[in-house]
Amino acid sequence: MAGAMFWHNMIIPHPAERNKIMSEKISKQNNNSLSEKSCFPIMDILPVGKENAISTADLVKITGCTSPRDLQERIALERNAGAVICSGAGSGYWRAKNRKELLEFVHCMDARAKNTLAATRSAKRALQIAEGQFEMGDCGYGE
Numbered sequence: 001m002a003g004a005m006f007w008h009n010m011i012i013p014h015p016a017e018r019n020k021i022m023s024e025k026i027s028k029q030n031n032n033s034l035s036e037k038s039c040f041p042i043m044d045i046l047p048v049g050k051e052n053a054i055s056t057a058d059l060v061k062i063t064g065c066t067s068p069r070d071l072q073e074r075i076a077l078e079r080n081a082g083a084v085i086c087s088g089a090g091s092g093y094w095r096a097k098n099r100k101e102l103l104e105f106v107h108c109m110d111a112r113a114k115n116t117l118a119a120t121r122s123a124k125r126a127l128q129i130a131e132g133q134f135e136m137g138d139c140g141y142g143e
Contacts, residue, residue: 042075043083046095050104053092 056068065071075085086105087093096102
């Protein structure tokens with residue numbers, strides 16, 4: 001395989017070759033009936049290990065998604081159905097190679113969720129004020 005690298009007795013193809021292989025897997029999976037074993041077409045094509053993660057842009061092309069948002073929605077559907085798909089800011093997508101990598105992903109996602117909840121606290125407090133006593137532009141200083 002031209003341009004392939006070896007890693008722990010595993011052949012890791014050049015990115016262009018990997019994209020071709022993954023495209024073929026997606027095409028084959030799309031032609032399979034739903035009754036077959038694989039229910040997670042995106043998870044099934046992801047490389048194992050964060051160091052082998054595939055970028056969002058490449059995964060959009062390989063899967064035939066129309067946009068990164070479309071890819072995120074499909075990944076969310078697979079995750080909701082039980083697929084374990086790891087991701088990280090700027091890292092891309094991959095399958096965890098071990099427990100440590102999976103824990104890192106869980107901690108990252110938990111921290112992101114906590115930050116999202118914290119961002120809504122002030123808005124929730126504003127909603128608890130009796131209607132008519134608070135206007136969105138009012139900072140409490142009057143006019």
